[in-house]
Amino acid sequence: MNKYSGIAAGCLALLAACADEVPAPVADAPPGAEAEMPMEAAVENPFFSESPHYLGYPPFDLIENAHFQPAFERGMAEHIAEVEAIAGQEADPDFENTIVALELSGQLLNRVSAVFFALSSAHTNDDILALQQQLAPELAAHSDAILLNRDLFARISALHENRDSLGLDAESLRLLERAYIDFVRAGAALDAEQQETLRDLNARIAVLETRFSQNVLNEVNDSAVVVDSGEELTGLDEALITAAAATAEERGLPGQYVLPLLNTSGQPALASLQNRALRQRVLETSLARGSRGGEYDNLETVAEVLRLRAERAGLLGYESHAAYILEDETAGSVAAVNERLAELAPPTAANARREAEDLQRMIADSGEDFTLAAWDWAYYTEILRAERFDFDEAELRPYFELDNVLLRGVFYAAERLHGIRFEERSDLPVYQEDVRVFEVFDVTGEPLALFIADFYARPNKRGGAWMNAYVSQSHLLGSRPVVGNHLNVTKPPEGEPTLLTFDEVVTTFHEFGHALHGMFSDVRYPSFSGTRVPRDFVEFPSQVYEMWAVWPEVLENYAVHYETGEAMPAELLDKVLSTQQFNQGFATAEYLGAAIVDQALHQLAPEEVPAADQLLDFEAAALERAGLAMAEIPPRYRVPYFSHIMGGYSAGYYSYIWSEVLDADSAQWFRENNGLARENGTHFRRTLLSRGGAEDAMTLFRNFRGRDADINALLERRGLN
Numbered sequence: 080m081n082k083y084s085g086i087a088a089g090c091l092a093l094l095a096a097c098a099d100e101v102p103a104p105v106a107d108a109p110p111g112a113e114a115e116m117p118m119e120a121a122v123e124n125p126f127f128s129e130s131p132h133y134l135g136y137p138p139f140d141l142i143e144n145a146h147f148q149p150a151f152e153r154g155m156a157e158h159i160a161e162v163e164a165i166a167g168q169e170a171d172p173d174f175e176n177t178i179v180a181l182e183l184s185g186q187l188l189n190r191v192s193a194v195f196f197a198l199s200s201a202h203t204n205d206d207i208l209a210l211q212q213q214l215a216p217e218l219a220a221h222s223d224a225i226l227l228n229r230d231l232f233a234r235i236s237a238l239h240e241n242r243d244s245l246g247l248d249a250e251s252l253r254l255l256e257r258a259y260i261d262f263v264r265a266g267a268a269l270d271a272e273q274q275e276t277l278r279d280l281n282a283r284i285a286v287l288e289t290r291f292s293q294n295v296l297n298e299v300n301d302s303a304v305v306v307d308s309g310e311e312l313t314g315l316d317e318a319l320i321t322a323a324a325a326t327a328e329e330r331g332l333p334g335q336y337v338l339p340l341l342n343t344s345g346q347p348a349l350a351s352l353q354n355r356a357l358r359q360r361v362l363e364t365s366l367a368r369g370s371r372g373g374e375y376d377n378l379e380t381v382a383e384v385l386r387l388r389a390e391r392a393g394l395l396g397y398e399s400h401a402a403y404i405l406e407d408e409t410a411g412s413v414a415a416v417n418e419r420l421a422e423l424a425p426p427t428a429a430n431a432r433r434e435a436e437d438l439q440r441m442i443a444d445s446g447e448d449f450t451l452a453a454w455d456w457a458y459y460t461e462i463l464r465a466e467r468f469d470f471d472e473a474e475l476r477p478y479f480e481l482d483n484v485l486l487r488g489v490f491y492a493a494e495r496l497h498g499i500r501f502e503e504r505s506d507l508p509v510y511q512e513d514v515r516v517f518e519v520f521d522v523t524g525e526p527l528a529l530f531i532a533d534f535y536a537r538p539n540k541r542g543g544a545w546m547n548a549y550v551s552q553s554h555l556l557g558s559r560p561v562v563g564n565h566l567n568v569t570k571p572p573e574g575e576p577t578l579l580t581f582d583e584v585v586t587t588f589h590e591f592g593h594a595l596h597g598m599f600s601d602v603r604y605p606s607f608s609g610t611r612v613p614r615d616f617v618e619f620p621s622q623v624y625e626m627w628a629v630w631p632e633v634l635e636n637y638a639v640h641y642e643t644g645e646a647m648p649a650e651l652l653d654k655v656l657s658t659q660q661f662n663q664g665f666a667t668a669e670y671l672g673a674a675i676v677d678q679a680l681h682q683l684a685p686e687e688v689p690a691a692d693q694l695l696d697f698e699a700a701a702l703e704r705a706g707l708a709m710a711e712i713p714p715r716y717r718v719p720y721f722s723h724i725m726g727g728y729s730a731g732y733y734s735y736i737w738s739e740v741l742d743a744d745s746a747q748w749f750r751e752n753n754g755l756a757r758e759n760g761t762h763f764r765r766t767l768l769s770r771g772g773a774e775d776a777m778t779l780f781r782n783f784r785g786r787d788a789d790i791n792a793l794l795e796r797r798g799l800n
């Protein structure tokens with residue numbers, strides 16, 4: 080989350096409600112003095128100077144692949160030179176010459192990073208991919224060179240010690256505190272020997288994390304289930320059977336069938352395979368990944384990473400890795416996360432047991448005589464779903480035409496709530512022909528921001544949906560926001576309308592919630608701009624915006640048949656809405672199970688970390704203690720293939736439900752206060768959206784809601800009460 084971290088670290092999508100990713104925004108492309116450089120190069124490389132376009136909108140018309148590497152090289156060199164000048168100056172440290180100077184440093188690097196990492200996600204190519212691999216260690220070393228600079232830390236430290244006598248306003252004081260915390264958390268306060276140990280630990284952990292993810296990928300492929308006869312596949316979709324035969328052929332198994340696995344415990348085929356023995360084999364194979372011996376076994380790797388992380392946390396002065404991670408999140412402490420998870424577990428388990436009883440009845444009704452097992456859950460759930468909710472997704476799509484959804488739905492809700500206005504601009508260059516740009520005007524009529532809409536899937540675009548800040552708002556830099564929403568909607572053939580699924584409609588609203596967080600930002604320092612908030616807070620405003628997708632006045636405005644203009648029949652929408660709580664006991668239980676195991680593993684001291692051969696027993700015991708040990712519902716990820724906890728979400732998998740508590744409680748506030756009303760939008764903007772990370776996140780929530788978050792709204796939404 081800090082400005083020196085270099086590479087954008089995306090959040091991973093897990094809960095159905097959070098089907099997107101928000102890359103950590105990179106800092107701004109502001110006005111400011113250019114470093115000395117040869118004139119020729121300055122003319123040639125568009126990153127060497129300010130963008131000539133409105134609001135610093137990236138010069139996509141001038142940028143070529145060949146510009147990136149020289150811009151990164153010069154950007155890093157300039158940044159280091161600036162930092163060394165700050166650290167080595169004669170003058171005593173003051174807020175301006177040290178903290179503000181750091182905020183102003185690295186602008187060329189920020190400019191190229193913003194475009195490079197945006198395109199690496201949205202519109203990549205071989206050159207970008209190759210450069211990305213090369214840059215990862217270089218940017219990590221760049222970040223270390225700044226965060227472990229002793230002279231610089233001495234200045235920050237001296238200021239921090241006297242922070243109350245510096246006469247700083249609240250935002251400046253927070254910036255100083257943030258800088259101090261970021262440096263300390265990176266190891267700046269350690270002595271030279273300890274820093275050496277830290278570098279060694281970091282290097283070893285990085286190697287192990289990479290090995291873990293490679294093992295996960297290899298193990299998924301290696302564990303694909305081979306089936307001898309087509310008969311066993313009865314129930315599976317014809318297209319999937321054909322694909323399974325083709326995969327077998329490719330693998331040198333002609334006449335057989337290969338079912339590939341996904342990296343979750345549950346597998347899609349389990350919902351339709353009629354053959355119970357095969358269902359059992361698929362699930363057991365899935366659950367055994369990474370812990371069945373052989374070259375891709377991950378148990379030793381996990382155990383070592385856990386131990387090294389615990390040691391590193393100890394070196395940095397924390398009781399555990401979880402304590403280190405959570406201190407910097409809105410949760411704030413291990414105790415707060417444990418309390419929240421413990422609060423959710425009993426109602427979740429109770430609801431899951433009710434669902435299990437329903438499924439057991441379905442089994443009996445179908446004339447079978449066996450006890451529901453994990454490999455039966457999805458299959459009987461689908462039978463029950465078809466029986467209870469009789470509708471076809473295809474009936475909805477004519478009412479969800481993309482332009483209607485965006486202009487008459489997403490934008491309309493923002494106009495009603497916030498009084499802002501949108502005008503499409505065709506004069507700004509785009510990086511791909513389907514991309515659209517809108518200028519956003521504030522309630523006062525003043526220009527507010529640029530909004531980039533990039534909705535279609537392409538082979539060179541990563542999956543999922545996310546928001547990106549191309550230029551972040553900052554009064555210090557005099558910059559206004561340029562933000563983009565990136566989705567993966569299938570592009571229809573030429574001349575056909577783009578008709579969305581209901582999930583895609585909700586995602587469109589969700590991403591625009593992130594966009595508003597960026598566009599309404601009204602802070603001084605770029606480090607606090609827009610979505611630069613803790614990981615367990617960033618999804619909250621976007622999840623809130625989802626509520627307008629089904630708000631009656633908004634829905635009536637956009638959900639009209641693309642040919643006839645007729646409004647969507649109410650009973651059709653009711654069916655969609657009524658499926659939202661279906662099977663939520665299961666979905667919440669498998670998610671919570673994984674979140675609880677993640678916490679349990681990361682709350683240990685080094686000597687408490689289980690040996691490799693004890694890890695799965697530890698997992699089982701953690702679920703048992705939480706009251707979530709149900710044989711029918713394995714955790715969504717078992718430890719040996721839980722990629723999140725080896726990547727950026729260690730001790731962080733709880734985040735999704737944490738933000739959803741805030742979201743559900745806020746949605747309730749809107750409902751209680753006359754919903755889609757201008758004063759509500761203004762209140763949300765003033766107290767929360769405009770503040771970005773400039774104040775403590777939970778203070779912002781209280782300012783908006785008038786009290787602490789209440790969990791009951793979430794329980795109700797998920798049918799857990």
Ligand SMILES: [Zn+2]
Nearest residue numbers: 099100618621
């Ligand atoms: Zn999101």
